[in-house]
Amino acid sequence: MKGRVWIIGGAVVGLVVALTHLQFVYGATVSLTNAAQSIVGSVANKIVSASAQNGAPKRVVQAISVLVALAIPGFTALFLIFVAKSAARVRVLLGAVLAVFGVLAYAYEPKGIASGALVLGLGVAAVAIGATGPFLVAPLSAMAGLIAGSFLPNVLSSSGALPNAPVETFNQAVFGSTGAPIVLRVALMIVCCTPFAYAAKMALK
DSSP states (O other), X not given: OHHHHHHHHHHHHHHHHHHTTOTTHHHHHHHHHHHHHHHHHHHHHHHHHHHHHTTOOHHHHHHHHHHHHHHHHXXXXXXXXXXXXXXXXXXXXXXXXXXXXXXXXGGTSOHHHHHHHHHHHHHHHHHHHHOOTHHHHHHHHHHHHHHHHHHHHHHHXXXXXXXXXXXXXXXXXXXXXXXXXXXXXXXXXXXXXXXXXXXXXXXXO
């Protein structure tokens, strides 16, 4: 029961920080999330090129890469909550992944923003690897809340630019059409939101 209170409390703090756009922390979280998506997109482009050379359907690979990139923030939040309840080996894995994302942010974000992402990534990685009890659970769940609070409003906003490009790419890859139809946009929003829903469910258990 006590552990669940720390998880829920941490997630709420993270959400509040993100929704109030607290300086540095909000920007660093957005940068870290963008870097993760950019890394996935870069890898996907290489896979598309390699697949095309080997005769694999390029449009199928593009569609899958869009789905994976959209789901990355939600699965990161889900993994953070999972790690908060897990063994040391899993925490070390998470720490390594976050540290890598922080370092690679320099390849995809302006230097000043990337520095914030690096500091945040290394800080959470250190907590994941070295902390125990509330000092582990609260920061990891706060990071999950930060990701949810910084990513979901952009996805759910009707004027947000974030959902449109992936929807158009997915529409082109799967249906061979242009534009971002509302039905497809809603479907991809569900893809974005589902991992966050599971993370919330896990946090409340």
